[in-house]
Amino acid sequence: MPLLKNGEIMPDSWTVIEGDVPSPLPPESVIVPFAHLSEIDINTISHPLGVLFPCDQDVDALKPYVDRLELIVLQFPAFKDGRAFSQARKIREQLKFMGELRATGHLLSDQYQFLIRVGFTTVSVPDTANIQNWQKAMNDFTEAYQPSVLGEKRLSGLRWKV
Numbered sequence: 001m002p003l004l005k006n007g008e009i010m011p012d013s014w015t016v017i018e019g020d021v022p023s024p025l026p027p028e029s030v031i032v033p034f035a036h037l038s039e040i041d042i043n044t045i046s047h048p049l050g051v052l053f054p055c056d057q058d059v060d061a062l063k064p065y066v067d068r069l070e071l072i073v074l075q076f077p078a079f080k081d082g083r084a085f086s087q088a089r090k091i092r093e094q095l096k097f098m099g100e101l102r103a104t105g106h107l108l109s110d111q112y113q114f115l116i117r118v119g120f121t122t123v124s125v126p127d128t129a130n131i132q133n134w135q136k137a138m139n140d141f142t143e144a145y146q147p148s149v150l151g152e153k154r155l156s157g158l159r160w161k162v
Contacts, residue, residue, distance in 0.1 A: 001124040002127070004125055004135075010122070012124075014029045025049075027046075028047055030049060031073055032049070037051055050070060053073065053074055066096075066097050069099060070100060101122075102122045107125065110137060112138055113138060116138070
């Protein structure tokens, strides 16, 4: 899947570990399922660590780990399931997470600005997606009715610190 950051395609340097987590973890940037995060002594890991967090969990469950995570991946299991929007905003505002926040799953280019406004920094788009539509969608609107986690009024040129 292509990975978009600020409207640009970028390489994905993360390895997703599915199922049981090997011990020790491979010495690379890895994404582990949240269900297995408690099995890892994250204080002994020197490489970047990410977590795949399910949409049916309360983000407060990330509190013990958030300072050691460099990436949190939130899933959109279906188009009409927007729980990850709320999770992203809570992760940014309540947990003060400043790392990469990635959206994956059933997403449309029309949602791109909203994803950015709630705190997502990268989006895994489907292989069949029209990347130009996603890039155009980043600047479709210049004003917003609701404040974002970025604290701005204008949307153009937004960038997270990641």
